[in-house]
Each structure stands twice: as C-alpha cells, then as structure tokens.
Amino acid sequence: MSNRLLVLLSGLLLLMALASYVYYRRVVARTPVDPWALVPEDAALVIATRDHPTLVRRLKETQLWDNLASLRYFQQVEEQVVLADSLGSTKGSVLDFLGRKTVLTSLHVTSPRSFDLLFQVPVSSVREHRQIRTLVEGLGRDVRYQVRTRDYHGNQMITVTQRRNGLGLTYVNYRNTLIISANAGLVEAVLQRTEFPQQQSIAAEFGATDYLQLKDVDAALLINYRQLPPFLGVFFRPELRTDFEYLASIGSKSLLEMKLTGNRVLFNGFTNAETAAGSLHQRLRGQRTGRLRMAEVLSTRTAALVHLHAAARALRPAAVTDTLARPLVDSLAATLDDEAALCYLATSSPRVLPGRLALVRTRNAARTAQWLGLLRRRTGTSPSFERFGPYQLYQNGVPRLAERLLGPLFAPVGAAAPGATALVGDYLVLADDAAALRTYLADVAAGQTWTRTPSQVALLEETTPVAQLSVVLDTRNSWNMLLRALVEERRAGLLRNEALLQRFPQVALQYAPADSGQYYTQLVLRHPPVGPAVAGPQTAGGVGSTLNFQAGLAPLGPVLLPAAAGRPAPVLVQDRRGTVHLVTPDNTVGWSDSLGGPLVGPPGLLPGAFGRRTGLLLLTANRIHLLDERGRSARNFPLNLPDTVQAASLSSAPPADNQPARLLVADRYANLFLFDARGNAPAGWQPKRLDFALAAPPQLLRVGGRDVVVCLLENGYIFAYDALGNPLPGFPISLGARLHTSAFVEAGPTLRRTRLTVVNQHAELLTFTLSGEIGPRRRLTTWSRNSVFRLVADPAGRGYVVTRDDGQGHLTVLDAAGRTLVEQRFLTSAEKPAQLFDFGNGRRVLVVTETGPGKAYLYDARGRLIGGQPFDSSAPTVGLSYDATAATYQLFRVVGTELRRLTLKMD
Numbered sequence: 001m002s003n004r005l006l007v008l009l010s011g012l013l014l015l016m017a018l019a020s021y022v023y024y025r026r027v028v029a030r031t032p033v034d035p036w037a038l039v040p041e042d043a044a045l046v047i048a049t050r051d052h053p054t055l056v057r058r059l060k061e062t063q064l065w066d067n068l069a070s071l072r073y074f075q076q077v078e079e080q081v082v083l084a085d086s087l088g089s090t091k092g093s094v095l096d097f098l099g100r101k102t103v104l105t106s107l108h109v110t111s112p113r114s115f116d117l118l119f120q121v122p123v124s125s126v127r128e129h130r131q132i133r134t135l136v137e138g139l140g141r142d143v144r145y146q147v148r149t150r151d152y153h154g155n156q157m158i159t160v161t162q163r164r165n166g167l168g169l170t171y172v173n174y175r176n177t178l179i180i181s182a183n184a185g186l187v188e189a190v191l192q193r194t195e196f197p198q199q200q201s202i203a204a205e206f207g208a209t210d211y212l213q214l215k216d217v218d219a220a221l222l223i224n225y226r227q228l229p230p231f232l233g234v235f236f237r238p239e240l241r242t243d244f245e246y247l248a249s250i251g252s253k254s255l256l257e258m259k260l261t262g263n264r265v266l267f268n269g270f271t272n273a274e275t276a277a278g279s280l281h282q283r284l285r286g287q288r289t290g291r292l293r294m295a296e297v298l299s300t301r302t303a304a305l306v307h308l309h310a311a312a313r314a315l316r317p318a319a320v321t322d323t324l325a326r327p328l329v330d331s332l333a334a335t336l337d338d339e340a341a342l343c344y345l346a347t348s349s350p351r352v353l354p355g356r357l358a359l360v361r362t363r364n365a366a367r368t369a370q371w372l373g374l375l376r377r378r379t380g381t382s383p384s385f386e387r388f389g390p391y392q393l394y395q396n397g398v399p400r401l402a403e404r405l406l407g408p409l410f411a412p413v414g415a416a417a418p419g420a421t422a423l424v425g426d427y428l429v430l431a432d433d434a435a436a437l438r439t440y441l442a443d444v445a446a447g448q449t450w451t452r453t454p455s456q457v458a459l460l461e462e463t464t465p466v467a468q469l470s471v472v473l474d475t476r477n478s479w480n481m482l483l484r485a486l487v488e489e490r491r492a493g494l495l496r497n498e499a500l501l502q503r504f505p506q507v508a509l510q511y512a513p514a515d516s517g518q519y520y521t522q523l524v525l526r527h528p529p530v531g532p533a534v535a536g537p538q539t540a541g542g543v544g545s546t547l548n549f550q551a552g553l554a555p556l557g558p559v560l561l562p563a564a565a566g567r568p569a570p571v572l573v574q575d576r577r578g579t580v581h582l583v584t585p586d587n588t589v590g591w592s593d594s595l596g597g598p599l600v601g602p603p604g605l606l607p608g609a610f611g612r613r614t615g616l617l618l619l620t621a622n623r624i625h626l627l628d629e630r631g632r633s634a635r636n637f638p639l640n641l642p643d644t645v646q647a648a649s650l651s652s653a654p655p656a657d658n659q660p661a662r663l664l665v666a667d668r669y670a671n672l673f674l675f676d677a678r679g680n681a682p683a684g685w686q687p688k689r690l691d692f693a694l695a696a697p698p699q700l701l702r703v704g705g706r707d708v709v710v711c712l713l714e715n716g717y718i719f720a721y722d723a724l725g726n727p728l729p730g731f732p733i734s735l736g737a738r739l740h741t742s743a744f745v746e747a748g749p750t751l752r753r754t755r756l757t758v759v760n761q762h763a764e765l766l767t768f769t770l771s772g773e774i775g776p777r778r779r780l781t782t783w784s785r786n787s788v789f790r791l792v793a794d795p796a797g798r799g800y801v802v803t804r805d806d807g808q809g810h811l812t813v814l815d816a817a818g819r820t821l822v823e824q825r826f827l828t829s830a831e832k833p834a835q836l837f838d839f840g841n842g843r844r845v846l847v848v849t850e851t852g853p854g855k856a857y858l859y860d861a862r863g864r865l866i867g868g869q870p871f872d873s874s875a876p877t878v879g880l881s882y883d884a885t886a887a888t889y890q891l892f893r894v895v896g897t898e899l900r901r902l903t904l905k906m907d
Contacts, residue, residue, distance in 0.1 A: 033122075033174070033175050033176070033177050034201060035048075035102060035104045035120045035122075035177065036104070036201045036202055036203040036204075037193075037197075037199075037201040037202075038104075038120060038174070038177070038179070038190050038193060038194070039104065039106045039118070039120075039190075039201075039202045039203075040106070040108065040118070040186065040189045040190065040193060040202075041199075041202055042108055042109070042227055043106040043107060043108055043118075043202060043222075043224055043227065044107050044108065044109060044115075044223075044224050044227040044228055044230070044231040045106065045107040045221065045222070045223060045224070045231070046104060046105070046106045046107075046202065046203075046221070046222040046224075047104070047105045047106075047219055047220070047221055047222075048102060048103070048104050048105075048212060048219060048220040048221075048222075049102075049103050049105070049212075049218070049219045049220075050100055050101070050102050050103070050212045050219075051100050051218075052098040052099060052100070052101075052103070053099070054218070055218050055219065055260075057586070058218060058260040058545075059260065060586035060587070060588070097128065097131065098121065101121060101122045101124070102122065102212065103119065103120065103121050103122075104119070104120040105117055105118070105119055105120075106118045106120075107231065108183075108186055109227065109230045109231050109233075109234060110183055110185065110186070112233065112234070113234055113487070113489070114234065115231060115234055116181060116182055116183035116186055117181060117182070118179070118180070118181045118183075118186045118187070118190070119178070119179070119180040119181065120177055120178070120179060120180075121177070121178040121180065122176060122177050122178075123173065123176045123177065123178060124176070132173075132178070136158060136160070139160050143163075144162060144163055144164065145160055145161065145162060145163065145168075146160070146161045146162075146163055146168075147159070147160050147161075148161070152172075152188060152191055153191050153192070153195065155172050155174065155191050156172065156173075157170055157171070157172045157184070157187060157188075158170070158171055158172070159184065167182070168182070169181060169182045170182075170183075170184040170187050171187065172187055172190075172191065174190070174191070174194060179191075202222065202224070202253075203222055203253075203255065205252070205253060205272050206253075206255045206270075206272075209255060211255070211256075211257035211269070214257065216259055217257045217258065217259060218258050218259055218260050219257075219258040220255065220256070220257055220258065221254075221255070221256045221257075221258055221267060221269075222253060222254065222255050222256075223253060223254040223256070223271075224252075224253055225248040225249070225250070225251050225252055225253065225254070225271075225274065226248070226252060228244070228248045229241055229244040229245045229248055232244050234490075235486055235487065235490045236485050236486060236487065237485055237486070237487055239413075240485060242408075243409065246280055246408060246409055247280065247306070247409075247469075247471070249274045249276065249278075249279035249280045249281065250271070250273070250274060250279070250280045250281050250284070250469055250511055250519065251271035251272055251273055251274050251281065251511070251519060251521075252271075252272045252273070252274050252275070253271070253272050254269060254270065254271040254272075254521050255269050255270065256268060256269030256521060256523065257269055263526060263527050263528070263534050264462070264504070264524055264525060264526040264527070265504065265524075265525040265526075266522070266523075266524055266525075267521075267522065267523035267524075268521070268522050269520075269521055270514060270516070270518040270519065270520060270521060271511060271518055271519040271520075271521045272518055273285075273517065273518065273519065280469070283310065283314050283315060283407070284308070284310050284314065284468050284469065286314075287309065287310040287311060287314055287338065287468060288309065288338060289309055289466040289467060289468050289512050289513060290309040290338065290339060290466055290467075291465055291466050291467075292307055292460065292467075292470060293339060293361065294307075294339065294341060294359055294361065294427055295449070295450040295451050295456070295460060296425070296449055296450070296451045297359065297424045297425055297427050297429075297444055297449060298343065298359075298449055298450045299343075299345065299439075299440050299443035299444060299448060299449060300443065300448045300449065300450065300453050300456070301345050301346045301439065301440070301443055301448070301477060302343055302344070302345065302346075302450075302472075302474060302477060303344045303345060303346045303347075303354065303473070303474055303477035303478035303481050304343075304344040304471070304472070304473050304474070304478050304481065305341055305342070305343050305344075305470070305471070305472040305473075306341060306342040306343075306409065306469075306470075306471050307339075307340075307341040307467075307469070307470040307471075307472065308339075308340050308341065308409075308468070308469055309338060309339055309466075309467065309468050309469075310338055310340070310468065311336075311337075311338045312333045312336040312338075312340065312360065312405055312406055313333065315340065315406045315407035315409070316333065316404070316405065316406065316407055325375055325378050325379060325398055328371060328374055328375050328378060329375070329398065329401070329404050329405065331371050332368065332371040332372065332375065332405065333405050335362055335363055335364055335367045335368045335371060336360050336361070336362055336363070336368070336405065336428070337360070337361040337362060337363050337426075338361070339360065339361040340358070340359065340360040340361070340406050340410075341358070341359045341360075342356065342357075342358055342409060342410055343356070343357040343358075343359055343440075344356055344357075344478070344481060345357065345436055345439060345440060345477075346474075346477035346478065346480070346481070347480045347481060347484075348480070349480055350480045350481075350483035350484040351484070352480070352484075353413070353433075353484075354480075354481045354484070355431065355432075355433060355435070355436025355437075355439060355440070356412070356413065356431065356432050356433075356436065357429055357430065357431050357436060357437065357440055358402035358405075358406060358410045358429070358430040358431075359427050359428070359429050360405065360406060360427065360428050360430075361426055361427055361428075362423075362426055362427065362428050365423055365425070365426055365428075368423065368428055369423055372394065372421060372423075372428075375396075375397060375398055376394065376395075376396075376397050378397075379397030379398060380397065381394075381395050381396070381397030381418070382395055386438070388438070388441035388442055388444075388445045389441075389444075389445030389446075390445070391422055391423070391424055391441050391444065391445060392422060392423070393420055393421075393422045393434065393437055393438065393441060394420060394421050394422065395418060395420055395434070396418045396419045396420050396421045396430065397418055398418070399418055399419075400412060401419065401421075401430055402419075402430040402432075405430075412432045413432070419431050419432050419433065419434065419437075420433075420434035420437045421437075422437060422441060424441070424444055429441075454528075455506070455528040456506075458526075458528065459472075459506045459508060459524070459526055462524060462526065463508045463510060463522065463524055464510045464512055464520070464522050466512055467510040467511055467512040468511055468512060468513055468519070469510070469511040470508065470509070470510045470511075471507075471508070471509040471510075472506075472507070472508045472509075473506075473507040473508075474505055474506060474507075475501050475502060475504070475505045475506075475507065476502065476505045479498075479501075482494060482501075483495075503527060504525035504526060504527050505527055505528075506524075506525070506526040506527065506528070507523075507524070507525050507526075508522075508523070508524045508526075509521075509522075509523045509524075510522045510523075531589055532549055532550060532551065532575065532579070532581055532589055532592055533547045533548055533549045533550065533581070533583075533589050533899075534547070534548050534550075545587045545900075545901050546898045546899065546900050546901075547583060547587055547588075547589070547898065547899045547900075547901075548897055548898050549573075549575050549581070549897050549898070549899070550897075551575040551576055551577045551579070551897075552575055552576040552896070552897045553573055553574070553575055553576065553874075553875075553894045553896070553897060553898070553899065554573075554574045554575060554576050554578075554598065554599075555874065555875050555876065555894075556573070556574050556599060556602065556875060556894075557602070557875040557876055557877030557878055557879065557893075557894060558571045558572070558573050558875070558877075558878065558879040558892040558893065558894060558899060559571065559572040559573075559602055559603050559879065560879040560880075560881055560892065561582075561605070561614075561616070561629075562605070562614060563585065563881070568585040568881070568883075568890050568901070569585070569879070569881045569890065569892075570582055570583065570584055570585060570590070570629075571583040571879060571892050571899065571901075572603055572616070573894065573899055574598065574599050577594070578594060578595065578596075578597055578598040578599075579592050579593065579594045579595070580592065580593050580594075580595055580599065580603075580618065582629075582631060583899060587901065590630075590631070591630060591631035592631075593625075593627070593631055595618060595620055595623070595625055596620060596623060597620040597621055597622075597623070598620065598621075599618060599619065599620060600619045600620060600621060600647050600648060600649075600650075601619055601648070601649050601650060601697070602877075603616055603617060603618050603619075604616075604617040604650060604651070604652055605617065606626065606652050606654060606661055607654045608654045608655050608661070609626055609628075609634060609654070609655070609661060609677075610628050610634065613628060613629065614629075615627065615628060615634060616628070616629075617650060617652055617663075619647055619649075619650040619665070620647070621645075621646055621647055622640065622641040622642070622643060622645055622646070622647060623638045623639065623640055623641065624637065624638055624639040624641070624650065624663060624665065624675075625637060625638045626638075626677070634677070636677065636678055636679055637677075639663070639675060639679055641665065641673065645665075645667050645671075645673070646667055646668055647665050647666070647667055648666055648667050648668045648697070649665070649666045649697030649698070650663065650664070650665055650697075651663075651664040651697060651698060651699055651700040652664070652700060653700045653701070653702045653707055654702070655677070656702065656705065657705060659676075660676040660677040660678050660680075661676065661677040662674065662675070662676055662677075662700060662707050662723070663675045663676070663677065663700075664698060664700040664709060666694060666697060666698050667687075670689070670690040670691075670692065670693055670694050670713075671687040671688070671689050671690070672685060672687055672688040672689075672690065672698060672709065672711070673685055673686070673687045673688075674688075674700075674709070674723070674725075682723060682724055682725060683724075683725075684721075684724050684725020684726065685725050688721070688725050690711060690713065690719070691713075692713040692714060692715045692717065693713065693714045694711060694712065694713060694714070695712040695713055695714045695738075695739035695740055695741060695742075696712050696739075696740075696741060696742035696743070697742065698710060698711045698712075699742070699743065699745065701745065701747070701754070701770075703747070703748070703749075703750070703751055703754050703770060704749055704750055704751070706722065706723065706751075707722070707723040708720055708721070708722065708728065708751070708770060709721045709722075710743065710756065710770075712739050712741075712742065712743060712758065713739065714738055714739055714740065715738060715739075716734055716735045716736060716737050716738050716739055716760060717732045717733070717734050717735075718731065718732060718733050718734075718735065718758075718768070719731055719732045720732075720770055720772075728751065728770060728771075728772070729771070729772060730771055730772015730773070731772055733768060733772055733774060735758065735760045735764075735766055735774075736760065736762070736764075737760035737761050737762040737764065738760065738761045739758060739760055739761065740761060740788050740789065740790060741758060741759055741789065741790040741791045742758075742791065742793070743756040743757060743758045743791070744756065744757040744758075744791055744793045744797075744800040745797070746797075747797075751769065751770035751771045752769050752770070752771040752773070753769070754769060754770045755767050755768070755769055755775075756768055756769075756770070757791065757800070758791060759780070759789045759790070759791045759802050760789070761783065761787070761788065761789055762779070762783050763779050763780050763781050763782065763783040763787075763789055763804070764777045764778065764779050764780075765777070765778045765779075765780055765802070765816065766778075778818075779818075780802060780814050780818040781804060781812070781814060781818060783804075784806065786806060786807040786808070787804055787805065787806045787807065788804075788805045788807065788831075789802060789803070789804055790802070790803050790805075790834070792834045792835065792836045792846075793836065794836045794837060794838040795837070796838065798838040798840065799816075799836070799838050799844075800816065800836065801813050801814065801815055801816075801821060801834075801836055801846065802814045802815075802816075803832075803834050805831065805832060807829060808829055809825050809826045809827065809828060809829045810823075810824075810825045810826075811823070811824055811825075811826060811832055811834075811848060813834070813846060813848075813859075813863075821846065821859075821863050822846060822848070822859050822863045824848075824857070826850050827850070827852070827853060828850060828851075828852035828853070830850075830851060830852055831851075832848050832849060832850055832851070833848075833849050833851070833876040833877060834846065834847065834848050834849075835847040835849075835877055835878065835880075837880045837882075839882040839884075842861050843861065843882060843906075844860070844861040845858055845859070845860060845861075845866070845880055845889070846858070846859040847859075847877075847878055847880065849873055849875075849876050849877065849878070850870075851876055854872060854873055854874045854895075855870035855871070855872065855873065856870055856871045856872075856873035856878050856893060857870045858870075858871065858891070860906060866904065866906060867904070871891070871893060871902075872893070872895045873893040873894065873895060874894055874895055874896055875893065875894040878891060878892060878893045879891070879892035879893070880892070887905065888903050888904065888905050889903070889904045889905070889906060890902070890903060890904075891903075891904055
C-alpha cells in the first residue's frame, strides 16, 4: 500500500472518529433521558423528588428529620454526605448539587431477607462533572477508601469502598445521569436495560402524569404491588405472605403525590386495577363504595383494621369443601349487608397472639339472630351466653364461620376453633377466640369507641369519605403485634426506629373506584396535634410556612433573635395564656416558659450575659427574666420587683470590666429602678421619681465605661443621670415643645461625642449631646395641634425616619432632610405603629401597621408598596430579616393564632 493511500485512509478514519464524537456529544448525550425508563421492572417502590432544599426544610418543620436521622441506613448515607461536603468546595455542596434536579430513588428486593436502593441523579453542567471528578479523586487519595474502575458493556463503572468494613457504592455516568447504588448488580441491571430501549417504562401506564409539576407537591411515589409482597416478606413472617398477596392484588401499580403538611404526610393519586383472575380487584369489581359506618362499634383498642365495602357473596369463596350446616350458613350470609372488616386488637405482650374479630353489617339484626340460633341448635352448641351491658356473647358451633361467610381474608390463624359471636347494634361480630370478643364487648359497653375519641374522629374527617378498601393502623396499639409479626432479625431494627413509627401513630390507606377504571388512592400518616403548636405550609405571596398555636397568640409582634448567616432567625412569641415560645429556624417550638405572667413590652437582648453568648431579657409586671438560647434562667434570676411596682419598660447595658450587666426598669408612673445582674440597687435609684410622664422608655447607655440614663419627658425636658443617680452637667435641657418619641442614639467614646436626635411636636429635628449641648433646629414640615411626630429608628442603628400622623388617618413618612418618602391615607384614625429595617446597600424596608383592620404595609427604599397590597397582621409589629446569600427577605407576622413566615424576593 502506498504512503499516500495510507495517509488518506488514516485521515478518513480520524474524520469518522471526530464525526462520531461530535454526533455523540451533540445528539446522543444531549437527548433527554427518561429516568423512569431506566428503573428496573422489579422495583417495589420508586420515589421521585425535585426541590430538595424545600423538601429538607419541610421534613424539619414536620419534625420528621430528627426521626429519619435515627435510622441506621440514613446515618450511613449521612456519613457519606458529610465526607462529600468536606471534600467539596463549600459546606452543603451535596444539597446544593441536588438542588431542583429530578432525582429517582427505587427500592429493590435483592434477596429473601434484604433490599437495596438505586439512585438516579442528573448532571447538568461541565462544572458539576468537574465536581464529581474532584470528589472521586479526593476519595482516591483518602486512605480510608479504595476506588476501582471496571468496564461493563462499554460503560465505565466506578466502585468506592471503605477499607474498614468493605461497604461502598458503585456508580456509572449514563448520558449525563449518575446511576448509583450500594449493590453493583442494580447498576448493571440499568445498563442492561439501556441495551433494549424498546422496553416499556415502569411508569408507562400513567402516561405523561408528573405530580412534581404541581404546587406544594414534595415528591411522587410509585408502588409496584406485584413486588410489594416480596418487600414486606423481608420484614414479616412467611405465614403472612398469603394475606399480603391477597390485599396487594387490588392493583398493579399506584402513582401518588406526596405532601408534607404540618402534623401529617398525605399521599394522593391513582391505582391501576389488577387484571389477574382471582385477585381482590376481581372480587370487588362492580361493588358499591361506601363510608366507614362501623366507627361507632370499633373499640379504641383496635390495632389494625381492614375495611371492605362489598357484598358478602362477592367475598365468599366459590366452593366450600366443609358442608357442615351449609344451607344455614348460606341463609345467614343472605342477611348480611355490604360492609365488612377484619379487626386486630392490641395485646399486652409480643408473645400473645392478637385477637382477631370479623365485623359485618346486617340488613336485619333480628333475622341474623334467628339464623345464628338455628346454627347453634343444628351443631349442638350450648344456648348459654355471657352478658356485657346490652350485648350477649354466644359460643359458635361452626368452625371457620368468618371465612365461610366473608372469604379467605378472614381465615383463622392456626387451628380452627369454634370461636364466639355477638350482635352489636347492626353488626355481627365473629371471633376466633372468645377471650378477644369479651375484651371487645367490654370496651364497647363502656363507650370506648372511635366515635367518642377525638383523635380518631379527626382522622376519619381527614380521610376519603367513601372507599371500597380501607386499611387503618394505630401504631401505638399495634406495637406488640408488629413485634410478633416480624422475623427475628428485624425486631431489633423496629425497636431502634420506634420514634419514627410512633411519630405518626395514625395511618389510613384507602382505595375508591374512579370513573377512569382506576382506584383513587389516599394514604394518610397522621399524628394528633401535640405540644403548643402545629406546623403547616403557607405560600400566599411567596414561599413560607405557618405555626398554629392552640392557645392563640397575644398581640405582641414576633421578636427576631440573632441568627447565623444564611439561616432564618429564631423567633420569640407569646400566646394568650402568657406563655413565651421560642420558634426555631425549622419552624418548631424549641422551648416554652410561662414566666408567671404576660410580657410587658418587647423582649430585649443582653450581649455577654452568658459568657460570649447573648441573653434574652423578658419583663413581666413585677419580674425580670434572663434566659439563654435553650430557655434556661441565668444565675440569680428572675429578679423580683416590689409588689407595688407595675413595670412598663426595660433597658439594659452589657457587662464590662468584670462588672455585671445593668438593668433599668420604668413603671407607668415615671419611677425608675436601676439594678445590676446580681440584684444590687444603688441608693439613688430606689426609685428615682420623675416629675412628668415619660415620652418614651428611658435608655440605658454605656459611654466610655460609664452608665448613663437618658429620660425624655412629654413636656419637652430631657434628663440624664449617672450610675449614682446624679444629673449629668448641662442637664436637664428643654427642647421647647412637647415630645412623643424616643431618640436616635449615635454612640461615641465620650459624653461630648455621643449624639442623640429627636423630633418634637413642632416638627423640629434636634440633636444634642450628653454634655448638654443642643445643636441647631431644623423644621421638617408643617405641624398642627392634632399632628403627632415620631422618630422611627432602625434596630441596628443605621438610620431613622420621621412619621407625621395628623390624627385623621393621614400618615406621612419623612427622611432626615424632610423629603417625603411615603404618604398615604388609611381607613382608621388610630395610631399606626411604624418600623424601619435597614440592611445596608440601599435595602431599606418601612413597615406601617394599621391595627384596626389588621394590615401591615411594607414599602421599599423608593416608597413602593411591596407585593402591591398589604399583608395580614394582627400584631402591631412584624419581624423582618435579610439573607444576603440568597438575596431574600424573611417576613414574620402574627395572624390570629398563627405565626407566619414568608420568603420574599424584592428588586
């Protein structure tokens, strides 16, 4: 072959390789991958999630996060996440990486006693590919891990293993989708599936249904009922497999949406019916739906209930081999209505077999009683009975009577015994064991039924009104039953995860036929409201949450406490019983304290009260409380004021130079009391009496190591005292007009360089120093006898504004130069509290609350109404914080019984 031909062929080969590469990158790799099509068909459960930061937040709000964190599998995953975060560029990089990607997690039974998870995570950018490569390289350099690479059907599979215990995971990047599992066989199954793209997706039966596109949906769940019994067989005894298979035969697959809402987890969706012969669906097909009417005869001791709404003839087996009294049994079955249930009763020990009852509604209780009497005479059973209130218990002479009347689901466990029967209202109750029926009748006779239990009534109100199949579980009553039903090696795991199971003691799964031929399916995991408040979502006008307090909330606005950067602030609120609650950033109540009375004024912060930590100062009518972040009192606290004192305000100065903190209390009669944190009171402050009413709460300042008390009186006079109660040189001073406002303080190292700014009722803005010098006056606007001027300062001391209320509903907000920022006429003429929040760089928010209609108006730095309309707020103040990392605001407000948190994004 000539050199020229060789060069030509080589160039052609390179060109074809380049074209193939470009085609793969431009066409194949960029073609969207259907993640559902990659899931192997043997998956028992598939969970799809998208908005992971919101999902994690809601898990914390519903207090599920702490319960999940106790799971051993979760802890293993968490260890890997922490390691990945440590090797990543920033903290929380794994959660940031997941972000709003659609992630699928499928569960597969890999052996008779074990299961594994398979994850699918999209990779959407070159930067993310680089992050993965950096992570794997970091693990390869870590002596605790071993990284191996192998080729499987043309794909590069990477396995990361812990040298200590041999545990690890395997992943492959298939067309920009990470396939990850601790079981390498599952990853291989996905790659094998990609070689046959014509295979039907596991979710193909549901078409283009995508619950993740809907509002407030946290996840989507697919249930494969044909694989569900093997999964349950991993945990439960083999003899229960038949019952699981029978119940699971109502459908083939379900696709449900998941919502986390306060005290419950709600799944809603549809189930495709099972078409196999002999399935439960085939028996229920054509039957009417109905409500659970037997709640009035269900004992509160019920651990599990399987409720069917179908005629007895549809549930009965086609042929009965035992012909004992068959005509009488058929006649008895003809008196039964279309509602039946299998009920398990709670037991005192896992060693005790749980009592089983069959309850079925009768069309005519008298006719049913007659046929039962004929059965007893035909079988030679004693006619004697036991009485429990109005109910009578009879021995049953027909073995397996419940199964012969209602089908295989009601077959007894173990050897068949004659059992016992009773009529309770319109219901026939059959028991395998007379002892279980005695316990049940004693409960019903005592009125211990579902309809008289508020928590059970609330559960029934939240479930589907009508259904064809309902499974209701009470995890508190069924605990011993679950322990008995589990295989030996799974009991320890159940005990470890008790907190998670007890978190939602009420579980209800329901199926109701829909017009489409499917079953409308609802699964509710609920816990009765406990504690002082119940969390829930709240998204009007933004993204946020609510916390509903059972005792209601006092008209004291939420107080925001210091928070770490990028984290929501803890909030302090008080309910109408006077109890103070700390609400954590996860929207749960961290602690509560009654304090012995309602708060007087807003809480304050005392830096350095607990070493380097800030303390929380709370004032009641005659007590001063100092608490740490966990609600624990400081040493020597609370401080008790004299019984004759009715405190009105509290100011503080932090500790310095080994001196304790100072506390200044003013009562409603302008008497001042000064204490230190050890309970000492100087002689000049027991109390110090002022001659005129205070225009604002007195301020306790620390200037050059000295404590200074500044008092603004309504008559326009200003007093300043030292720590001994002596007036400072140059004081008192007069501003020449009345005052109705506090002062804006600009702290300095000396008295002369510490400046205070006030506005008097002649619209004059004045500045004075603590050396008694008054600066020039500047009139901001016109004034009248009815107008009231107030200076509104930012809590961080960055600036202030001045409000002018003319007393007739017209409010004007001015800056320090007299320029009008906001001008608006309101419906009511009452006082309108104003707040200023300055977060720097022009991010200023002004809040004006109209207390009558309960509306809070938020204005930005340009005077524009944020959101275009006011926000509901039943308290005179709101809380507002700014997250610089996300460029969002967190608005906290009280609305009736709820504390609402709202995330806002402003231009």
